[in-house]
Amino acid sequence: MAGNAPTASEYVVHHLTHLNNTGHAQKNIVDWSVINLDTMFYSLSIGLLTVFLLWLAARKATSGVPGRFQAIVELLVDMVADQAKGIVHSAESRRFVAPLALTVFVWIFLMNAMDLLPVDLLPRVWEWIYAAGGGDPHHAYQRVVATADLSATLGMSCGVLLLCLWYNVKIKGVSGWVHELFTAPFGAHPLLWPVNFAMQIIEFLAKTISHGMRLFGNMYAGELIFILIALLGSTATVFGFLGHVVAGTIWAIFHILIITLQAFIFMMLTLVYIGQAHEGH
Amino acid sequence: MNLNATLIAQLVVFFILGWFTMKFVWPPIVKALDERAKKIADGLAAADKAKADLVLAEKKVVEELRKARESAGDTRAAAEKQAAKLIDDARAEAARLIAKAREDAEAEAGAAAQRAKEALREQVAALAVAGAERILRKEINAQAHVELLANLKQELQ
Numbered sequence: 244m245a246g247n248a249p250t251a252s253e254y255v256v257h258h259l260t261h262l263n264n265t266g267h268a269q270k271n272i273v274d275w276s277v278i279n280l281d282t283m284f285y286s287l288s289i290g291l292l293t294v295f296l297l298w299l300a301a302r303k304a305t306s307g308v309p310g311r312f313q314a315i316v317e318l319l320v321d322m323v324a325d326q327a328k329g330i331v332h333s334a335e336s337r338r339f340v341a342p343l344a345l346t347v348f349v350w351i352f353l354m355n356a357m358d359l360l361p362v363d364l365l366p367r368v369w370e371w372i373y374a375a376g377g378g379d380p381h382h383a384y385q386r387v388v389a390t391a392d393l394s395a396t397l398g399m400s401c402g403v404l405l406l407c408l409w410y411n412v413k414i415k416g417v418s419g420w421v422h423e424l425f426t427a428p429f430g431a432h433p434l435l436w437p438v439n440f441a442m443q444i445i446e447f448l449a450k451t452i453s454h455g456m457r458l459f460g461n462m463y464a465g466e467l468i469f470i471l472i473a474l475l476g477s478t479a480t481v482f483g484f485l486g487h488v489v490a491g492t493i494w495a496i497f498h499i500l501i502i503t504l505q506a507f508i509f510m511m512l513t514l515v516y517i518g519q520a521h522e523g524h
Numbered sequence: 525m526n527l528n529a530t531l532i533a534q535l536v537v538f539f540i541l542g543w544f545t546m547k548f549v550w551p552p553i554v555k556a557l558d559e560r561a562k563k564i565a566d567g568l569a570a571a572d573k574a575k576a577d578l579v580l581a582e583k584k585v586v587e588e589l590r591k592a593r594e595s596a597g598d599t600r601a602a603a604e605k606q607a608a609k610l611i612d613d614a615r616a617e618a619a620r621l622i623a624k625a626r627e628d629a630e631a632e633a634g635a636a637a638q639r640a641k642e643a644l645r646e647q648v649a650a651l652a653v654a655g656a657e658r659i660l661r662k663e664i665n666a667q668a669h670v671e672l673l674a675n676l677k678q679e680l681q
Contacts, residue, residue, distance in 0.1 A: 261526075269526040277528035286534060290541050297549040304552045306559030313556075320553045342550035343542035350541060394527050398534025405535075 249381075251474050258366065258470050261392065262384040279392055285357060286389035293350045320345060326511065330518040336410060340517050343406075347399070348510040354389045355462055355502030359495055362469040390505075391462040393455065400455035403513050404447065410520040423523060454512050461505045465498050645680050649673050 249257065260268045262281040269277050300316035309317060327341035366385040373383035389395050411420045424443045425436040472494060476487030653673070 263528070269528060271526070273527040275529050275532075277526075277530075278533060279528065279530040282530050283533055287537060290537055294541055294544045294549065297545060301549040301552040304556035306556045306563055309556075309560075317553060317557055320550070321557060324554065338550075339542070339546050342545035345550065346541045346545040347538070392530060394530035395534045397527065398531040399538045401531065402535045402538040 248477075254474060254477075255467075255470055257381070257384065258362070259386070259467070260384040261386055262369075266382065268384075279386075279394060281384070281386050282389045282392040282395050285387055286354060286395055289353045289357070289389065290350050293346060293353055297345070297349065319349065323348060323510070327514055330511075330514040331521060332518070333414070333521050336414075336517070336521065340406070340514065344510045344514050347513055348506050351390055351399075351458065351509050352503060352506035355506055357387045357389070358391070358462060358465050358469065358498060358502060360387060362466070362473045386466075388462055388466050390458055391466045393459045393463075396459040396462075397452070397455035399458075399509070400451045403454060403516055404451040407447070407450075407516050407520040410517055414521050415523065427523070450516055454509070454516070458505050458509050461501055465494075465501060468494055469498075645677050648680055649677055652676060 261279040263269060263277050263279045265277055297316060300313050303310075304313060304317075323345040324341055327337050327344060331337050331340050365387045366383075369385040370380040370383040374380045386392065411423075415423060425439050427439060428442060429435045429439050469491070472487055472491045475483050475490065477483070653669075
């Protein structure tokens with residue numbers, strides 16, 4: 244860390260503050276007038292990169308001998324198609340749900356993979372750009388892992404919730420679904436209606452919140468550990484340097500598993516929740 | 525750990541990317557995969573068929589070879605028979621020719637001997653007459669003794 248070195252606490256807080264449209268950290272827990280520009284930038288660019296890569300493979304897809312790139316994309320498509328077939332028992336729904344799951348998997352994987360970049364690299368570049376533009380680098384916030392932003396992960400899990408509601412209505416009809424809301428899981432007795440309904444609402448809330456929180460929590464914790472490891476290196480002692488190298492290596496290797504696993508889990512839960520919307524209780 | 529409008533934006537992006545994949549990515553890749561699966565299945569079926577055809581062809585070859593060998597044997601047997609017959613015929617013809625030649629020769633020899641005998645007989649008769657003339661010192665009338673001479677000729681035969 245150059246210049247007037249921040250304290251460890253300042254360093255961590257600086258790294259965990261989003262670049263948003265207000266220019267300073269968000270004050271309230273929920274504020275719909277704020278939008279995180281860094282999250283949107285990385286999420287959108289990586290999302291576009293995702294569909295561009297997939298489109299690149301799809302454009303040249305032939306039934307002949309596939310190239311390596313086509314083969315890896317086909318592998319992914321085949322994997323997602325198999326999972327979707329086993330979980331969502333409606334060929335018509337799968338026409339949208341399976342491609343969505345594929346996009347989600349690749350997209351989240353790539354967003355998570357941003358965690359493997361050196362933790363100070365892009366934030367420092369942004370500080371330079373910000374300072375070159377005349378700003379105070381202490382207020383040049385930048386978080387590069389979009390999935391470590393709760394708004395982003397909950398945004399996606401709310402998307403899954405909307406799909407669940409849509410398919411519930413589509414498959415069971417409005418009356419069928421309302422009937423299910425009040426009679427499942429405990430039974431059709433009128434006294435049980437409120438209990439059933441409460442359970443159903445809790446279930447939807449729990450599914451959606453845990454879906455978004457799980458990804459967020461894993462990536463946020465991973466990012467924080469990278470920041471702490473970087474702090475260890477910043478002590479500029481032999482121990483700190485070795486600790487930074489060794490711990491950073493081990494954590495990064497372990498994190499390869501986590502970013503893949505979390506992307507896979509998010510995709511699988513997307514399929515599972517939508518699959519459940521197709522089945523009666 | 526705050527919630528803000530990013531959530532809404534991310535939700536919208538989520539659906540747009542999903543829609544894009546559904547529209548432009550998924551169908552061509554799945555189509556290619558299905559087509560390749562079909563190609564491979566067809567290829568495997570063709571390979572199986574080719575294998576079965578090969579077995580049939582090999583069987584046919586063996587059968588044809590057997591037939592060819594058989595017919596070659598037949599031909600040879602017929603040729604040998606023909607040759608034997610030709611040799612036999614030739615031998616029989618030769619034997620016939622030899623026999624005929626011998627017969628002819630014998631007949632010739634017989635005729636020559638007969639002719640010699642005839643000549644001798646003539647001469648014997650003449651000699652007998654001449655001898656008798658010498659003995660009798662006179663001429664014998666051959667006319668008068670023609671019967672006697674004929675008898676003598678007869679006896680000499």
